[in-house]
Amino acid sequence: MLHSAHDVARFKSDHAVVVIGAGQAGLSVAYQLQQRGIRPVVLEKHRIGYAWDQQRWDSFCLVTPNWQCRLPDFPYDGNQPEGFMPKAEIVAYLQRFARHVGGDVREGVAVQRLTPKGSGYRLITSEGEMEAEHVVVATGGYHAPRRHPLAERLPASVLQLDARAYRNPAALPEGPVLVVGSGQSGSQIAEDLHLSGRTVHLSVGSAPRSPRVYRGRDVVDWLDRMGYYAMPISDHADPRSVRAKTNHYLTGRDGGREIDLRHRATEGMRLHGRLATIATDHIGFADDLAGNLDQADAVYCRIRSSIDSWIQQQGIEAPLEPPYSPCWQPSAMADPGIDLSRDPLAAVIWCTGYRSDFSWIDAPVFDGAGLPAHERGVTQSAGLYFLGLPWLHTWGSGRFCGVSDDADYLARLISLRLQRRDASQERLECTAILGS
Template sequence: MDRAIEQVDVLVVGAGQAGIAMSEHLSSHSVPHLVLERARIAEKWRSGRWDSLVANGPAWHDRFPGRAFDGDPEAFVGKEAVADYFAAYADQISAPIRCGVEVREVRRLDGRPGFRVETSTGVIEAGSVVAATGPFQRPVYPGIVPDGAGIVQMHSADYRNPGQLPEGAVLVVGAGASGAQIAEELLDAGRRVFIAIGPHDRPPRRYRGRDNVWWLGVLNKWDLEAPSTSKHVTFAVSGAHGGRTVDYRRLAERGLTLVGRAAGFSDGVLAIEPGLAENLATGDANYLSVLDEADAWVARNGADLPEDPEARTLLPDPACVTDPILSLDLAAEGITSIVWATGYGLDFGWLKVDAFDAAGKPRHQRGVSSEPGVYFLGLPWLSRRGSSFIWGVWHDAKFIADHIAIQRGYRAYRAPADTAARPAPAAATA
């Protein structure tokens, strides 16, 4: 006899920050649900990041409302402590999480509402499905340097520490948070380091005594809606070393060699796009614009925040910028490894529903997909700039849980039993 198929009102896929936030809000609506996680709670924080990673925002900000981090609220919490925080939070809210279960396929049921979910431990039927797998699903490689080039290559998702790489110089590709932090760590370890830099934003870590996350809040930038263009904007920001502004010129003074974007590879030589100075200028413009807006806010509100004139002092361009390298002979420079800090793509191959456009991107509005009953949570710009951040995903989860609860109310509605027997209303008379 076949085993009975497990039934659940809402199935949440993923027990990271998004899945735990979703569970909290579903519980507040008394919505029965189950969270499936193929590994451990917050596994990406534990095994999907390098050893020295810390949160990019201070502890007082990068958290859920219902629980504070232990210790200094201004500190930048290490990745293991972040994972422990979410495990403790899940226990605090009694989240119904089942670990070690992989979701392999989700399809809509035929002729009745809900979805058939194939998992590594059996079949589940769910009324609704929330994809809470986050934005870091599939490491993206540009494919510029072939595998057989005789050089160690890895994505930042696989990088752990400098000792993992062979002796020799290292090329880091990518000017965002990961690239900046990994390049500096390698530099601190005594490595000769090159970094390929494209256009990027680089906000100040602190200004006039307040952290960048505070300025984003009072300037109402966390709530910015998704930009009309799908073009990705790289942000160079770091909580490492207690948190300080990413400054590539300062790192160049310490020996980091800056180059432009990687363009192609042939016979051991990496072609470099021109435009390094312009890419740095893009970061400077973003940096200075934040200072300008902060100063204007202080003046408008009469805030008693100390002036910080030194923040506007920019170092001169180093020689590698004024006389840029346009081709990089890896062997001649002693480069034995490349770390690709080139971001991630989405991977929803397991979700076999009508919720994606022709390019495979989720079709949704604030996480409510075009496929009724399917929801997305934790994606960048899901509803606002803060959507993929710890605190932001908590608020997005509340919106989705509200939507699920409202839909359950509609489905539960039953018309009065005598509706069909009631006489039609009399015609109006003049």
């Protein structure tokens, strides 16, 4: 049963396990713990599905096929396994999973401080204090939007939004829009605006892109068969930096398709390099658009090539496709930028990433960049764990397809530690009785 904060008059003072966050990660570990006879308290700052519902634009949908939604004992149950769930269906799926999990889920409860206390942890929440022996932090890693340092120089007449605040083209003032950042959010929001007929400027960075369908199958299907999504980070070619890499851009919109920014340029989308300068009447861009597009295409072609090699190794019959050929090239002339006096912008949408904020955790478990140091979610502070972070263990760790395995791993470890504690306490009690 789900409880609101107002339904909870008083917390218990002590719990074996508290889970912070009731998204797909927090609910998954709660379910896996309950399968082992452990009933955790799950604290959710907002409500089930809040981030999917309130921090995504209206046309948002998954970029991975629905069949990859594999929460524990609760796989996708709709009639479009090869489709891509839109926002409302994602929220509904997560809410159904919450009912499937059941348990002690408390919505509207924010954890304001977490500190070690004795052999466990003290939590200060919006509803009072509580203590826990084990704490799983499942709040994700995308907490605060990043904006370009020059954002404050934009004229006050230009509306500024972060990606998670954008909803739809009609909600913006009339006029051209600049989207800064070409990762998944930036490229999809730029398309959303472009397809509505808006004039769109897109500042293109170094984000890679991916095919959608190749040689008869969705690329996610091929990569899943190839074991890419189950590969642990320790086997990755670049484990030190992979967690910080930008996701490949493509879309699940309109039944799923790839995003070719060059093609959008032929239709009138105005592509620029990285944002370089902002003055009262002018926005300038670096001369790196061609290189950034080439780099994205190189990744696109490498993915296709790796699939080709695997198909050949496995002896699979699959239709051939012609090599990729770019349909548009940037002008060799320097980008004049945007003259705000002649072509004023209605809005700028910042799709420049997010930073983590774990400042509310007073435990020595962070690296110099403020990120948790862990081994598959297990920290050096006994009883403190993280779940649902990008590449926590595999590519799927922060997604619907892989969080179940990580949740199962932590639940097994916590269960073992609780069993050892109980056995140790029993031995101490027996010793005390025999000694008396």
